Amino acid sequence: MARPRPPHIVENILRAGEAVVVNDGYASASIASVARAAGVGVGSIYHYFADKEALLDWVVIRVLRPDLLLPSDLPIGAPPMAISEAVAPYLNVHVQLPCLHEAIARPADEPIVDELRTVIREFCDLVVRTDRVQTMVEVCSNDIEELRRAWYLDYRRMLASAYETYLRRRIEEGALRPIENPTFAARWLLDSAILFLRLRRLDYYPDELPTEHLSEHLVDMLLHGFAGTGT
Amino acid sequence: MARPRPPHIVENILRAGEAVVVNDGYASASIASVARAAGVGVGSIYHYFADKEALLDWVVIRVLRPDLLLPSDLPIGAPPMAISEAVAPYLNVHVQLPCLHEAIARPADEPIVDELRTVIREFCDLVVRTDRVQTMVEVCSNDIEELRRAWYLDYRRMLASAYETYLRRRIEEGALRPIENPTFAARWLLDSAILFLRLRRLDYYPDELPTEHLSEHLVDMLLHGFAGTGT
Structure with missing residues (x-):
């Protein structure tokens, strides 16, 4: 279901995700921690990202590939490449x-x-x-x-x-x-x-x-x- | 209650304890892991050491002070000094x-x-x-x-x-x-x-x-x- 995306909220979640991954590790990072760091509810995260893996993979990929555009449809699914490919x-x-x-x-x-x-x-x-x-x-x-x-x-x-x-x-x-x-x-x-x-x-x-x-x-x-x- | 101590079993437990502490960390090391590494039951450990703290402190202290004699009475209690004092x-x-x-x-x-x-x-x-x-x-x-x-x-x-x-x-x-x-x-x-x-x-x-x-x-x-x- 395609919905328009408010970019600053997504960017805010990605930035919070980066801090959480750096602090807790990729495998230990949780949606709850990212939501807390971003100051939004867990439900909001799932509004913007399809699942935890899609969110964390975008968090990491965007550090390596800041030029990569996020899809405009919500919720955002898996990135177009594996992390190691970036x-x-x-x-x-x-x-x-x-x-x-x-x-x-x-x-x-x-x-x-x-x-x-x-x-x-x-x-x-x-x-x-x-x-x-x-x-x-x-x-x-x-x-x-x-x-x-x-x-x-x-x-x-x-x-x-x-x-x-x-x-x-x-x-x-x-x-x-x-x-x-x-x-x-x-x-x-x-x-x-x-x-x-x-x-x-x-x-x-x-x-x-x-x-x-x-x-x-x-x-x-x-x-x-x-x-x-x-x- | 004083009991005579078979030294090789105690040394074996201390060596196993060293491997466990190095691998798991001081705070995360458990009596069960030490017992497993030493190939003895958990009950045996408590036969020789009063509690987890006494065991782990001796494990660390003995690396720093190999000259320090273990008490001959069982179960062995806390070492005569704090780890940082060794x-x-x-x-x-x-x-x-x-x-x-x-x-x-x-x-x-x-x-x-x-x-x-x-x-x-x-x-x-x-x-x-x-x-x-x-x-x-x-x-x-x-x-x-x-x-x-x-x-x-x-x-x-x-x-x-x-x-x-x-x-x-x-x-x-x-x-x-x-x-x-x-x-x-x-x-x-x-x-x-x-x-x-x-x-x-x-x-x-x-x-x-x-x-x-x-x-x-x-x-x-x-x-x-x-x-x-x-x-």
Whole structure:
């Protein structure tokens, strides 16, 4: 039965749903919690969404694909794609690493530290820029095996491999110090940037580590770790 | 009512209890799960331990204080100290950082990279050596506020502050590059060593990162991060 849709109420429910999923997890999120967070009755939710699965899937998909239009007929049914299928389009549109890929495609720039700083900063900026999506994917990956595979196995592995290729190339050219294990070094870049730029919220004493300029200090330590000639 | 105690059964229950607490958490661990893991009946557990709290507290305390003797009378009651009070004696006996403290007490050694490598390696070794205790403390800290405070606020803060003191001293002497934020650098050492040496088990694709020599690669990247003169 087609009914016209008041967009702000649906958007309000989706925003409340995001907070609930991030807090409770995808599998544990309930319609009652979303209704409470949105300040509407449970009946209202079912007026706009066909069932819990349709609501939660739209909540997650809209974080990855904000461009996707909601159907105008009510109640809204399942999205046109599985959550894990929304990862690739997201990455294609929002996750570009032009500095890294240009660097891989050409011989070493002189001075190498300028190029390296650009490449490291590009990744740190990416981590900060995609924080909302990463949080959602991380939470849902506990319950959605396909998503976990698409993000952590395929995408992260691809990223690590691209940075490793870059490092190996520069080491072979003699532009970087002979880092003994470039596989480790690439993971070092990825994991420590994610730890310091995203997971600070798990920190036990956040007040003692200034978050201002955190990204700069991180770039500095990583840059010296890769390029350092101090030994 | 005093009864003689067959030590191997009690030790068996304590070991099973450790596995259950690490897996389920301190607050969620149940006598039934411990009994199942130990391969004994629930009644047996109550034969040896007065109640759930006495059992779980002994499970945790014994990881921190393996030297502490269990009472010989059954059923065993509460341990002689709170869990959070066992942290300080553990640290005093098992967590010594002589290289760091000697380095803080004297002017820079030449060459500085040898001293720095020793100081970094000492911390990495500590992380590996205390893995079992850290796992237990981490799990229980979610439920025991006093423990969280003793370990993460007091102990970790003290550690970070000692490394920061060392770094500041060497920077002032001109023996290390002028790291802009030694507070960050000290946390960088602590947190990334813990991430790479302990939390690899959370890894999504562990097979691709060789764990052999992980500590060496880590020391290498940290060492260059601190001492590097590549910029």
